[in-house]
Amino acid sequence: MAAVTAEEPQRAERAHVDSVIIRFAGDSGDGVQITGSQFTDTTALAGNDLATFPDFPAEIRAPAGTTFGVSAFQINFGAQSIATAGDEPDVLVAFNPAALKVNLKDIHSGGLIIVDSGTFTARNLDKAGFENNPLEDDTLDKYRPLKIDISKLTLESVKPFGLTSKEGLRCKNFWTLGLVYWLYGRDRTPTIDWLNKKFASRPEIAEANIAALNAGHAFAETAEMPGEISSYVVPPAELEPGVYRNITGTDAMAWGLLAGSQLADLKLMFCSYPITPASSLLHALARLKHHDVVTFQAEDEIAAACSAIGASYTGAIGVTSSSGPGVALKGEAIGLAISTELPLIIVNSQRAGPSTGLPTKTEQSDLYQSVYGRNADSPLVVLAARSPADCFEVGIEAVRLATKYMTPVIVLSDGYIVNAAEPWKIPNMADYPPFPVKFHTDTEGFHPFKRDPETLSRPWVKPGTPDLEHRIGGIEKSYDSGHISYDAENHQKMTDTRAAKINGIANDIPPQTVEDGAEGGKLAVVGWGSTYGPISRAVSNMRADGCDVSHIHLRHIWPMPANLGDLLGKYERILVPEMNNGQLRTVLRAEYLLPAIGLNQVNGQPFKISTIEAAIHEQLEA
Amino acid sequence: MTVVQTPEKLTAKDLTSDQEVRWCPGCGDYAIIKGVRNALAEIGTPRENTVFVSGIGCAARFPYYMATYGFHTIHGRAPAIATGVKLTNPELDVWVVTGDGDCLSIGGNHTLHVLRRNVDVNVLLFNNEIYGLTKGQYSPTSKTGTRSPSTPMGSVDQPVSATEFALGSGARFVARSVDTLQKHLPVVLKRAHAHKGASFIEIFQNCIVYNDGAFSHFTDRKIAADTQVHVEHGKPMLFGQDSEKGIRLNAELQKLEVVTLGENGVEESDVLIHDETNKPLATLVAHMQPPEFPVALGVIYCEEGPEFTDAVYNQVDAAKAQNKAVPMAELLHSGHTWEVTR
Numbered sequence: 001m002a003a004v005t006a007e008e009p010q011r012a013e014r015a016h017v018d019s020v021i022i023r024f025a026g027d028s029g030d031g032v033q034i035t036g037s038q039f040t041d042t043t044a045l046a047g048n049d050l051a052t053f054p055d056f057p058a059e060i061r062a063p064a065g066t067t068f069g070v071s072a073f074q075i076n077f078g079a080q081s082i083a084t085a086g087d088e089p090d091v092l093v094a095f096n097p098a099a100l101k102v103n104l105k106d107i108h109s110g111g112l113i114i115v116d117s118g119t120f121t122a123r124n125l126d127k128a129g130f131e132n133n134p135l136e137d138d139t140l141d142k143y144r145p146l147k148i149d150i151s152k153l154t155l156e157s158v159k160p161f162g163l164t165s166k167e168g169l170r171c172k173n174f175w176t177l178g179l180v181y182w183l184y185g186r187d188r189t190p191t192i193d194w195l196n197k198k199f200a201s202r203p204e205i206a207e208a209n210i211a212a213l214n215a216g217h218a219f220a221e222t223a224e225m226p227g228e229i230s231s232y233v234v235p236p237a238e239l240e241p242g243v244y245r246n247i248t249g250t251d252a253m254a255w256g257l258l259a260g261s262q263l264a265d266l267k268l269m270f271c272s273y274p275i276t277p278a279s280s281l282l283h284a285l286a287r288l289k290h291h292d293v294v295t296f297q298a299e300d301e302i303a304a305a306c307s308a309i310g311a312s313y314t315g316a317i318g319v320t321s322s323s324g325p326g327v328a329l330k331g332e333a334i335g336l337a338i339s340t341e342l343p344l345i346i347v348n349s350q351r352a353g354p355s356t357g358l359p360t361k362t363e364q365s366d367l368y369q370s371v372y373g374r375n376a377d378s379p380l381v382v383l384a385a386r387s388p389a390d391c392f393e394v395g396i397e398a399v400r401l402a403t404k405y406m407t408p409v410i411v412l413s414d415g416y417i418v419n420a421a422e423p424w425k426i427p428n429m430a431d432y433p434p435f436p437v438k439f440h441t442d443t444e445g446f447h448p449f450k451r452d453p454e455t456l457s458r459p460w461v462k463p464g465t466p467d468l469e470h471r472i473g474g475i476e477k478s479y480d481s482g483h484i485s486y487d488a489e490n491h492q493k494m495t496d497t498r499a500a501k502i503n504g505i506a507n508d509i510p511p512q513t514v515e516d517g518a519e520g521g522k523l524a525v526v527g528w529g530s531t532y533g534p535i536s537r538a539v540s541n542m543r544a545d546g547c548d549v550s551h552i553h554l555r556h557i558w559p560m561p562a563n564l565g566d567l568l569g570k571y572e573r574i575l576v577p578e579m580n581n582g583q584l585r586t587v588l589r590a591e592y593l594l595p596a597i598g599l600n601q602v603n604g605q606p607f608k609i610s611t612i613e614a615a616i617h618e619q620l621e622a
Numbered sequence: 623m624t625v626v627q628t629p630e631k632l633t634a635k636d637l638t639s640d641q642e643v644r645w646c647p648g649c650g651d652y653a654i655i656k657g658v659r660n661a662l663a664e665i666g667t668p669r670e671n672t673v674f675v676s677g678i679g680c681a682a683r684f685p686y687y688m689a690t691y692g693f694h695t696i697h698g699r700a701p702a703i704a705t706g707v708k709l710t711n712p713e714l715d716v717w718v719v720t721g722d723g724d725c726l727s728i729g730g731n732h733t734l735h736v737l738r739r740n741v742d743v744n745v746l747l748f749n750n751e752i753y754g755l756t757k758g759q760y761s762p763t764s765k766t767g768t769r770s771p772s773t774p775m776g777s778v779d780q781p782v783s784a785t786e787f788a789l790g791s792g793a794r795f796v797a798r799s800v801d802t803l804q805k806h807l808p809v810v811l812k813r814a815h816a817h818k819g820a821s822f823i824e825i826f827q828n829c830i831v832y833n834d835g836a837f838s839h840f841t842d843r844k845i846a847a848d849t850q851v852h853v854e855h856g857k858p859m860l861f862g863q864d865s866e867k868g869i870r871l872n873a874e875l876q877k878l879e880v881v882t883l884g885e886n887g888v889e890e891s892d893v894l895i896h897d898e899t900n901k902p903l904a905t906l907v908a909h910m911q912p913p914e915f916p917v918a919l920g921v922i923y924c925e926e927g928p929e930f931t932d933a934v935y936n937q938v939d940a941a942k943a944q945n946k947a948v949p950m951a952e953l954l955h956s957g958h959t960w961e962v963t964r
Contacts, residue, residue, distance in 0.1 A: 310706020
């Protein structure tokens with residue numbers, strides 16, 4: 001760990017800027033994501049606050065040079081607190097014509113465009129759908145293009161290492177990274193260390209990439225840059241003192257679930273089936289076996305949910321994970337966990353739908369599915385993470401509620417949160433009170449559905465416990481004995497009790513607070529999940545302009561905090577921005593009879609701050 | 623709920639719960655549960671360490687009638703839930719009770735995978751070749767032409783052979799018995815329990831209401847001797863009233879055939895010796911069907927192999943030997959961190 005101070009400008013003419021948005025874009029196989037994540041780590045070490053947005057194509061390796069094979073990685077970093085990956089990039093690094101074609105429209109006027117001119121061949125231009133070479137016509141007139149034959153320069157820089165031309169060209173992402181590092185005064189050491197570790201078994205590859213990195217850096221320093229290109233220094237952000245790390249939503253969720261299981265004194269059993277974008281959580285937990293985590297790749301989504309239920313039945317905390325289509329398949333099993341009142345955590349990394357939809361694009365359109373999406377009256381707990389780091393807190397809360405109330409808990413994340421990273425002030429584990437599970441062992445008056453009068457939870461008995469052998473199942477149980485019961489009155493009582501148990505959780509969660517602004521006033525912007533970044537920045541900008549607007553962000557989607565209805569009642573208007581067609585808005589209207597208004601988009605991209613600002617403006621003017 | 627102390631010597635009665643049995647009078651399930659209780663009493667695992675997991679169907683009510691731990695789950699998914707149970711506590715004896723629809727139709731995928739993974743659970747398939755609980759529709763094991771409410775002109779699809787499916791899935795213990803064979807069934811069940819890994823036992827079960835007599839062509843006492851061959855490892859495959867018939871491998875045609883001792887110069891030494899570790903032979907034996915052949919009962923295939931939960935925990939142990947499990951606080955600080963001072 002190193003204490004970081006602002007890096008000295010290397011040249012007197014370095015201009016100071018508050019924040020910069022850079023987007024790296026190229027073919028799926030160009031190493032764009034690696035370039036982005038290396039820049040992210042290095043930027044965090046420079047003390048900047050940051051947010052990232054990796055954007056993958058659905059195809060793993062789409063045909064090279066095509067627009068649908070373009071992969072991108074955006075990072076917003078700066079001296080101020082950064083809430084989103086940013087609206088319009090200041091800098092675009094395009095590794096080929098297709099990457100330029102797809103991303104140019106997003107770059108703000110005057111933005112810096114770094115292109116690998118060596119890839120602008122007739123064939124590649126044709127594949128990207130350019131009729132004329134954009135480097136030669138007026139396409140780039142409103143930007144500051146930096147045309148460099150990166151392919152050729154990279155090949156020259158790696159010549160001494162005896163790589164094939166194909167292998168050599170793979171180093172061009174690091175050549176370009178070297179150039180960008182120079183532009184923003186970044187230290188190359190962490191990336192060099194990373195390359196040496198990553199390619200420990202193939203040192204020639206590590207050396208070639210390091211040579212490319214250094215060559216790109218040297219090129220930027222020594223080449224005669226066009227007049228208007230100057231380098232920038234971004235001073236460190238004003239972050240709260242403490243020890244920080246970068247964290248993705250995936251790692252934060254894995255650690256949150258592990259921390260939760262440790263606080264509950266339970267074994268973590270993670271049962272999943274691969275699906276984009278949820279698989280990374282399975283991968284992350286599969287690497288934590290030394291922490292007694294057992295991961296199981298089941299034969300399908302249903303088996304994943306069922307094996308997790310089997311695990312909880314046997315006394316572990318069973319967790320399953322998927323994205324919307326997979327959660328749909330798990331529905332019947334979730335109903336079993338509701339009926340047998342067993343703990344179960346279902347992590348849903350949402351993606352755009354319906355059906356296969358857009359697997360790699362983000363959306364938050366599974367709120368109805370989570371709250372309502374099962375047969376019969378089947379209440380459970382729904383939580384939503386607001387940011388990558390927030391997944392840690394939500395993971396712990398999910399374990400706490402699932403075990404205390406013997407209930408399934410759905411945790412909503414999304415494709416953006418899963419892949420994005422942010423600096424995270426590492427919490428102090430001593431601040432989390434343990435909630436160890438006490439398995440029931442007392443034979444006195446036992447039956448499997450004898451409830452705790454306070455929580456309405458039933459006792460959790462592990463198989464293997466002597467003299468408490470009992471049978472449970474999906475058939476309705478007698479309230480009084482736990483045996484099968486076909487009695488209609490009893491079913492009414494059990495249905496009411498299951499609902500009361502979940503509703504009662506509203507009193508065991510923190511009251512809803514206001515993120516920013518007054519408790520009451522003209523307008524509340526109410527959000528959930530990954531809209532947190534753009535909403536918080538938009539509200540803070542509008543408040544700086546003197547607008548009467550507040551930001552409320554929900555973690556507990558079901559049940560909702562006990563005070564939420566009263567709190568929302570204190571505002572004249574309620575605006576609900578969501579990456580769906582208005583799902584939370586419907587629930588708020590149904591629960592509190594409030595005339596909530598929606599701001600909705602499902603274009604596979606996070607909200608732009610400016611979009612939310614415009615909507616706030618419209619509401620305040622109305 | 624009344625609490626009964628587990629006595630020193632377990633009896634079938636100790637394994638009987640206080641719940642009223644709801645199967646139809648005359649159902650083959652009564653005989654099977656009797657056989658299972660007898661087998662478990664002999665096995666002697668304490669009741670608290672035995673778990674019955676079932677799916678949906680008539681057979682799936684089974685756990686309610688056993689005084690052990692029991693989980694009546696959802697249609698077809700018992701093998702997946704049982705896998706979660708065994709993976710969480712490998713010390714438990716886990717039994718899956720399933721029917722032909724549950725096991726081979728809606729749950730076929732899970733049956734395949736619990737068997738190929740070789741999870742140490744015992745899968746008891748109650749095969750009655752019909753859907754009983756939903757009132758008599760044909761099932762995936764029903765013979766072609768089965769008339770049922772959903773197939774009034776007779777079913778048109780080919781049935782699946784449960785044992786051949788299990789062998790094809792990679793099961794390492796495959797056996798067959800009949801509900802009424804009260805001496806045979808517990809022996810097979812005890813062998814299944816002793817086998818480390820997934821065990822698959824097809825039990826031919828008579829549904830007295832919707833498919834009465836489906837198996838009488840080989841289970842009727844009068845003809846059983848001529849229509850059943852009870853296979854035993856290392857013993858010749860002889861059958862018939864006086865053990866006068868046998869199964870011979872016709873090497874030239876690479877198929878089995880029925881021979882009669884003393885006819886055409888056939889001697890007992892010509893009769894195939896059952897080798898339960900020989901999978902190609904097991905496949906041929908499982909394939910035998912009346913009227914050309916007798917039905918093979920007993921342990922058709924049994925061969926030890928790496929068990930799933932063992933392998934999973936071996937990896938956990940290997941990971942622990944390689945990497946120290948640090949406290950959570952330390953894990954959060956692993957990798958690149960930096961301090962903001964100001």
